[in-house]
Amino acid sequence: MLTKIYALLSKHYGDLNWWPAKSPYEVMVGAILTQNTAWTNVEKALANFGGKLSPPYIAKISGEKLSEIIRPAGFFRQKTVYLKAITKWFAKYNYSVKTARKKSLEFLRAELLAVKGVGAETADSILLYALNLPSFVVDAYTKRLLTRLNITTTLKYDELKNLFEKALPRDVKLYNQFHALIVMNAKEHCRKKPVCVKCPLTVICLQQ
DNA sequence: CGCCAGGGCCATA
DNA sequence: TATGGCCATGGC
Numbered sequence: 534m535l536t537k538i539y540a541l542l543s544k545h546y547g548d549l550n551w552w553p554a555k556s557p558y559e560v561m562v563g564a565i566l567t568q569n570t571a572w573t574n575v576e577k578a579l580a581n582f583g584g585k586l587s588p589p590y591i592a593k594i595s596g597e598k599l600s601e602i603i604r605p606a607g608f609f610r611q612k613t614v615y616l617k618a619i620t621k622w623f624a625k626y627n628y629s630v631k632t633a634r635k636k637s638l639e640f641l642r643a644e645l646l647a648v649k650g651v652g653a654e655t656a657d658s659i660l661l662y663a664l665n666l667p668s669f670v671v672d673a674y675t676k677r678l679l680t681r682l683n684i685t686t687t688l689k690y691d692e693l694k695n696l697f698e699k700a701l702p703r704d705v706k707l708y709n710q711f712h713a714l715i716v717m718n719a720k721e722h723c724r725k726k727p728v729c730v731k732c733p734l735t736v737i738c739l740q741q
Numbered sequence: 742c743g744c745c746a747g748g749g750c751c752a753t754a
Numbered sequence: 755t756a757t758g759g760c761c762a763t764g765g766c
Contacts, residue, residue, distance in 0.1 A: 568748040574763060575747090607763040611750080652749045672747045716747060 534684060535700040538734065539707075542714035545733035551713035552662035557630045558588055558623065560663035564655045565615045566606040577605035588628040591620045615650025619659075622648050630664055638666045653690045661712070667705045669697045670712045674719035682737055 554560045559579070566575040579586065581602040591599065600613045622644065626633040633641060638660060645656035653671070660668035671693045679685050679693070688696065701707055722732050732738065 564747085567746085569746065570748085570762085571746040571764070573746090573765070577764085605763060607746090608748090608761050609763080611761060615749090650749070654748065658747080670747085674747060712747090719747085 534682075534737075535697060538678075538682070538737065539701070539711050539714070541733045541736065542718055543710060546714055546717050549710060549713040549717060551709055551716075552658070554662075557663040558628065559586060561619050561623065561659050562586065562591075562616060564658040564662070565612055565619060565650060566603060568608070568612070568650075568655065570607050574606050578603040581605065588620050588623055591616055592624065611650065615648075618649045619651060634664055634666070638668060641666070642668060653694075657694070661705065661708055665705050667698075667703045667708055669694050669701075669708045671697070672712070672716070674715050675712070677719060678715055682734070 552560050552563065554563055563575055563579065566578050581604075582590075596613050596617070599616065600609045603609050603612055603616070606612060623633075636644075641664065642656055642660060645651050645659060646653070651659070657668045657670040660666045661670055671690055675693065679688075685693070685696070697708075697711070701711070718732065718734070
């Protein structure tokens with residue numbers, strides 16, 4: 534079923550090439566800023582950096598200034614702490630993705646989960662979209678899709694993640710594209726309507 | 742005006 | 755383990 538969903542979405546939307554960011558570090562920052570927050574607000578916060586967004590900059594800037602910059606993204610006090618924390622983690626690898634990738638996916642995931650402000654989804658987003666490692670990302674859109682298609686309603690994060698990873702080839706490009714497709718599809722269609730007329734998944738919806 | 746958005750932390754039972 | 759309160763802005 535998941536394979537079919539992927540095929541339908543991919544055929545309809547084509548290659549999306551996520552994540553919308555200029556650098557791996559910007560992916561990390563975006564992943565934290567978008568926690569329970571509309572992406573449009575994240576864009577405002579990112580724009581406030583005025584092109585100065587970099588690990589050393591975040592490392593040295595004061596919490597007060599950082600809070601002002603990211604204010605539009607909401608939850609700015611905690612996210613200030615989180616950004617400092619993820620940057621401190623990245624410093625262990627000299628702010629280098631190449632260096633970080635010398636460690637295993639499992640090791641890095643455990644490290645990320647130990648960072649304050651980094652939960653399962655944020656960790657997987659960073660692993661997949663910043664470090665290019667095959668860790669499937671489950672988010673609110675993913676859960677909503679599976680619910681809408683009556684596939685599952687009760688599975689927890691790791692269970693959902695395993696569901697996808699067992700059903701699909703362990704491939705970074707595929708994980709990247711699939712999650713991007715789910716987000717794209719979710720943003721394009723009303724989340725509450727059970728019937729999606731113009732949705733590429735209509736074929737599946739009508740089987741319910 | 743109320744609802745919600747690409748979560749996660751923490752206290753409590 | 756599993757709920758619930760909390761965090762905050764901006765679009766609709």
